[in-house]
Amino acid sequence: MSAAEQLLPAASVGTEPLFAVRDLTRLYGPDKGCQGVSFELYPGEVLGIVGESGSGKSTLLSLLCGRCPPDRGSVQYRDAAGDWLDLYAASEAERRTLLRTEWGFVEQNPRDGLRMGVSAGANIGERLMAQGVRHYGQLRAAGLDWLQQVEIDPARIDDLPRTFSGGMQQRLQIARNLVSSPKLVFMDEPTGGLDVSVQARLLDLLRGLVRELDLAVVIVTHDLAVARLLADRLMVMRRSRVVESGLTDQILDDPQHPYTQLLVSSVLQP
Amino acid sequence: MNTLIEVRDLAKTFTLHQQHGVSLQVLRGLNFTVAAGECLVLHGQSGAGKSTLLRTLYGNYLPAGGSIRIRHAGDWLELVGAEPRQVLAVRRQTLGYVSQFLRVIPRVPALEVVMEPALARGWTRVDAEARARALLTRLNIPERLWQLAPGTFSGGEQQRVNLARGFMVGWPVMLLDEPTASLDEANAGVVLELIDEAKAAGSALIGIFHDRAIREAVADRYLDMTQEDLAHAS
Numbered sequence: 229m230s231a232a233e234q235l236l237p238a239a240s241v242g243t244e245p246l247f248a249v250r251d252l253t254r255l256y257g258p259d260k261g262c263q264g265v266s267f268e269l270y271p272g273e274v275l276g277i278v279g280e281s282g283s284g285k286s287t288l289l290s291l292l293c294g295r296c297p298p299d300r301g302s303v304q305y306r307d308a309a310g311d312w313l314d315l316y317a318a319s320e321a322e323r324r325t326l327l328r329t330e331w332g333f334v335e336q337n338p339r340d341g342l343r344m345g346v347s348a349g350a351n352i353g354e355r356l357m358a359q360g361v362r363h364y365g366q367l368r369a370a371g372l373d374w375l376q377q378v379e380i381d382p383a384r385i386d387d388l389p390r391t392f393s394g395g396m397q398q399r400l401q402i403a404r405n406l407v408s409s410p411k412l413v414f415m416d417e418p419t420g421g422l423d424v425s426v427q428a429r430l431l432d433l434l435r436g437l438v439r440e441l442d443l444a445v446v447i448v449t450h451d452l453a454v455a456r457l458l459a460d461r462l463m464v465m466r467r468s469r470v471v472e473s474g475l476t477d478q479i480l481d482d483p484q485h486p487y488t489q490l491l492v493s494s495v496l497q498p
Numbered sequence: 499m500n501t502l503i504e505v506r507d508l509a510k511t512f513t514l515h516q517q518h519g520v521s522l523q524v525l526r527g528l529n530f531t532v533a534a535g536e537c538l539v540l541h542g543q544s545g546a547g548k549s550t551l552l553r554t555l556y557g558n559y560l561p562a563g564g565s566i567r568i569r570h571a572g573d574w575l576e577l578v579g580a581e582p583r584q585v586l587a588v589r590r591q592t593l594g595y596v597s598q599f600l601r602v603i604p605r606v607p608a609l610e611v612v613m614e615p616a617l618a619r620g621w622t623r624v625d626a627e628a629r630a631r632a633l634l635t636r637l638n639i640p641e642r643l644w645q646l647a648p649g650t651f652s653g654g655e656q657q658r659v660n661l662a663r664g665f666m667v668g669w670p671v672m673l674l675d676e677p678t679a680s681l682d683e684a685n686a687g688v689v690l691e692l693i694d695e696a697k698a699a700g701s702a703l704i705g706i707f708h709d710r711a712i713r714e715a716v717a718d719r720y721l722d723m724t725q726e727d728l729a730h731a732s
Contacts, residue, residue, distance in 0.1 A: 270583055428604035435603075439618075457603065461582040475557055475582040482559040486515035493516055 244306065246271045246444050247412060252291050252301035259467040262288040265301070267463065267473070271411065272442040276459030276476065278449060278491070283465040285448045286416065292446060293333055293414045294323040305330075308411070328358050332405030332413035336420045338397035341404070342389045348375065348400055349385040355408040374403035378433060395426035399433065406437065415447040419454055431457055452495055456480055464488045500534040501569075502702040503555075503671050508564035510547070510554050524550045528564070530721055532671070537693070537703040537716045542723030548706045551723070552673045555704065556595045557585045568592060568671060590618050596664030597675040600656040602649045608634070609644040612662045619667060626666075633662040636688050658685060665692045672696060674705035678712050690715055 245268040255261040262284035269275055277285050290296040292303060294315050303315040308330060315323060327333065335341035342351055349371035353361075356370055372382045378399035380392075389397050398418065405413060418434070419427040435458060438445055449455055455462055456476060463473040464485065472485040483489045510525040524547040532538045540548040553559045555566060557577060566577040570592045577585065589595075594615075603611070609630055616626035634644060637658040643651065648659050661677055674693070678686040686709070693716050697703065707713040 273583055432603065432605045460586055474560070475585055477558045478560055481553065482512070484513075484560060489515050 245269060246273075246306050248302075248304045248312075249292065250302045250304075252288070252298050252303065254287055254291055254296065254298045255468065256287075259469075260284075262291065262465070262468050265463075265470055269412070269444050269446065271444055272438075274438060274443075274445040274447065274458055274460045276447050276449060276455040276462045277465060278452060278455050278462055279465035280450060280491070284468040285450075285465055287468075288465070289414055289416055289446065289448050293331065294327065305412070328355055329408050330411050332408075332410040334398075334401055334405055334413065334415040334418045336417040338389070338394070338401045341401040342397060344388065344390050346388070347386045348380070348389060348392070351389060351400060351404045352407050354404065359408060370407055374407050375400075377406075377437070378403045379429070393426075395422055395430060398422060398430055402434070402437070406441065406443075409441070410443070412444045412446075415445060417449055417451075418447065419449075419451065427454075434458060452480060452492065464491065500700075501531045502534055503569070503704075504531045504565075504567045504574075505529060505555070506565040506567075508551075508554065508566065509562040510550055510559060511562040523562075525554065528721075532702040532704055534670075534700040534702055535697050536718045537697060537705060539713055539717040539720050540704065540706050540723055541720045546723040548723055549675055552595070552675050552704065552706065556593065556673055557589070570670075590615075592670045594664060594667070594669030594672045595675070596661060596672065596677050598657045598660070598677065598679050600648060600660040600663075602647070602656070604649065605647055607645045608639065608648045608651070608659050611648060611659060612666055615663060615666045621667075629666060630662065633665060634659070636692075637662050638685060638688075654680065654682075654685075657681070661689060661692070665696070668696070668699050669701055671702045671704070674703060674707075676706050676708060678707065678709060686712065 247269040249268070250266050252265040253263040255263055265288055267275070277288060279285050291298050294303070297316055305313050305315060305326065307313055313322070313326070333341065343354070349368065352371045352374050353367040356367055361367060371385050375382045375385060380396055380399055384392070389400055392400060419430055422430060431454060437443070438458070445458070447458060459476045461474060462476050462479045463470045464479065464487065465471070466487045472479060472483065472488045479488060480492055483492050506529055508525055508528040509523070512522045512524065514520045514522070528551065530538065540551060542548055550559060554561055561578050564578065567574050568577055568588060570588050575584065575588065577588065600611070609627065612630040612634060613626040616629065617623070639655060639658055639662070643655065648656050651659065657680070664677070678689050681689065690712065693703065705716065707716065
């Protein structure tokens with residue numbers, strides 16, 4: 229065994245959950261929405277939520293991130309100070325602060341997650357300013373650094389996002405979220421609107437950042453290949469319920485539920 | 499004997515809901531242990547469940563019953579029913595899996611593919627790169643390919659990149675699914691050396707080898723998996 233062999237620091241394994249969800253339910257009609265969802269997420273863990281359109285994935289995501297109050301159930305988050313915060317018992321101001329600092333949200337459509345009327349640099353700097361950074365040089369330096377990290381030419385820092393391609397806009401949205409060093413990031417079909425060649429680049433970038441920053445991620449996708457590449461574990465949703473959950477490889481290689489078997493066997497192998 | 503993995507009464511059944519709920523019992527009543535420095539070779543005809551057993555041990559397949567206990571971070575851990583994050587920690591530190599097939603990730607260069615298991619354990623890039631270069635050289639992957647993504651490589655080159663990745667770090671328990679299949683004699687010889695080095699370093703190996711000469715060179719014991727007689731290790 230090599231001399232370089234060393235154990236990971238205990239912190240990166242995560243002994244206490246970061247996020248705990250109990251019996252989360254919001255129904256718009258019989259089996260429409262999501263119901264009875266419970267799980268825990270540990271620091272650095274990537275959870276994929278898969279299922280077809282209308283299965284309740286997006287409803288669940290908006291309940292998880294505080295955008296829509298549940299009919300019943302709870303969402304709890306352990307903040308940087310180590311205190312548990314009940315998301316829907318907290319005030320609107322507390323929820324907004326969380327979403328601008330310790331959490332991130334990557335929208336499927338970058339135009340929903342970016343400010344299209346201000347420069348790329350201002351998009352990246354916004355969260356830092358909300359946290360009290362006022363020094364222009366610091367904001368500028370963070371902007372240049374993050375453009376580079378998401379593989380955008382730093383010379384574009386003063387350009388408006390609408391002059392960027394779809395793939396670049398999506399990478400800018402990721403930079404805008406990660407600049408505040410969040411612990412937990414929600415992603416809604418982050419590669420959904422992109423060309424396949426651009427998707428691969430974005431996925432590779434995301435994979436690297438997730439590992440480097442030890443991010444916990446909840447990612448909604450209908451693309452099982454994306455799920456395989458990014459997620460440690462999966463929850464399969466159908467008609468508002470989680471029908472199966474477990475290790476990503478196991479769900480995809482040996483699905484147990486009839487619906488998961490159908491989902492996995494329906495994918496065309498190129 | 500320093501036992502590193504212990505399997506008791508292991509069973510695996512596939513239920514195919516899309517095909518009229520057909521149920522296939524592939525493994526039942528399997529019992530064996532493997533100690534440090536030892537290689538257990540799975541023996542049985544095609545379809546006897548050898549690869550299924552390796553995938554069940556690695557956690558890709560969900561066991562129908564029984565127990566898989568492994569020495570992980572100084573303690574015994576039951577893998578049947580373990581949390582995903584526990585299985586992933588075991589895969590990072592303790593349990594390695596080498597098959598002939600590389601899962602290609604677009605845009606990731608061969609050198610990075612090989613280094614990844616070491617980086618996941620917290621090696622420095624310098625140490626990881628030195629070891630990866632040495633392995634790619636030993637497995638005769640030309641240096642001009644190292645910075646390219648293996649998607650365009652030949653089947654044999656992809657297989658050898660995957661072998662380099664599999665032997666990148668030391669694994670207390672290592673699963674080998676035909677690592678030498680379709681390799682030429684020189685490269686198969688390199689893999690034999692790597693297997694011997696792993697054994698000498700104290701790894702417990704469980705493997706499938708179709709080539710008889712290689713099987714006889716590495717095996718310390720055999721697990722007979724013929725259908726009539728699933729349960730006995732010799």
